[in-house]
Amino acid sequence: MKERKPKNVFQEGPISSEFIGNSIAKHQSKTSIGAHNIFLGQVRADEIDGKTVKAIQYTAYEDMANEKFHEIREATFEKFNLTCMHIYHSLGEVKTGEICMFIFVSSPRRKEVFKAIEYLVEEVKTKVPIFGKEVFEDATHQWKVNS
Amino acid sequence: MNLTIKYFGMLAEATQCQEEEFLFSQESVSDLLKMLFVKYPELEEKDFQVAQNNQIVSKDSKIETTEIALLPPFAGG
Numbered sequence: 001m002k003e004r005k006p007k008n009v010f011q012e013g014p015i016s017s018e019f020i021g022n023s024i025a026k027h028q029s030k031t032s033i034g035a036h037n038i039f040l041g042q043v044r045a046d047e048i049d050g051k052t053v054k055a056i057q058y059t060a061y062e063d064m065a066n067e068k069f070h071e072i073r074e075a076t077f078e079k080f081n082l083t084c085m086h087i088y089h090s091l092g093e094v095k096t097g098e099i100c101m102f103i104f105v106s107s108p109r110r111k112e113v114f115k116a117i118e119y120l121v122e123e124v125k126t127k128v129p130i131f132g133k134e135v136f137e138d139a140t141h142q143w144k145v146n147s
Numbered sequence: 148m149n150l151t152i153k154y155f156g157m158l159a160e161a162t163q164c165q166e167e168e169f170l171f172s173q174e175s176v177s178d179l180l181k182m183l184f185v186k187y188p189e190l191e192e193k194d195f196q197v198a199q200n201n202q203i204v205s206k207d208s209k210i211e212t213t214e215i216a217l218l219p220p221f222a223g224g
Contacts (some may be wrong), residue, residue: 041224060223061155061216064201089223101224121224129198129216130223131156143157144222 009069009087010062014098015040023086023104033083033106037113039121041101043094051136055095056144061129072123080116082107087120089130148172152183153216161189177206179215195219 011019020040027033046053069087076085086104094100101124105116125146132144150171159165171179176197184191196203198216 056222058223059155061153061198061218064198064216065223067201125224126221128221128223129155129218130221131219132222133156143219145220146222146224 007069007073007087008066009089010060010065010091011088012090012092014090014094014100015088015102017099019088020099020102020104023102027084027106030083030106032108034108035110035113036104036106037117039101039103039117040099041121043096043098043100045096046134048134048136048142051138051140053096053134054137055093055135056100057093057133057135058089058091058100059131059133060089060091065128065130068128069124072120072127075123076105076116076120079119080105080107080112081109082112082116085116085120087124089124089128093135149213150179150210151214152179153214155216156219156222158190158193158195158217158219161193162187171210174209176204176208176210176215179210180206183217190217193219 043056073085083106088102090100103117103120105113107113133141134144135141148171150169151166152169153166154162154164196218197206198204198218199212
């Protein structure tokens, strides 16, 4: 297997639909691909004790996070027959309704991408040191914990 | 040795800083935590993991690097 260098997955602010659309378009030249699968994480307006979340501010231990993303990518390529894989996550403020994570996998065959995307999302949620401050409409906040 | 401690999320909020340096002569992560709990009693009630060399380590492991990170629960995705 060829060596892949760690990539920086972090983007400041939300991930735009233009960015996602362009990523899809870039794969039209890769004609061995028969199936793509995409996961988009969107910031939800949770209501907690009568207050509504209006945004999440993301921070990360970036060195470790990039290394973990790299380990997860390598493990996913080992487990599944994928042609390519892209992972992006926001840092800074992402408002409710905006996209904070974009995971994109491609393979010659559909079954691989369904399994790979679920594996990837779970790995990112449990192994990557990313922290989220949920800011309410009245400017108070609480810290998000993945369940 | 000079040890850099990094705090994230709710832990940075509790300590009011994102990183600081200590001259530290003891060996284990748990010795370090004892010292930090004296300085920041609030930390003791928080749920967190400890990382060194970008890996999560147990609280009784030895300190083998000059940078230790205290990580609250993850919230990515």
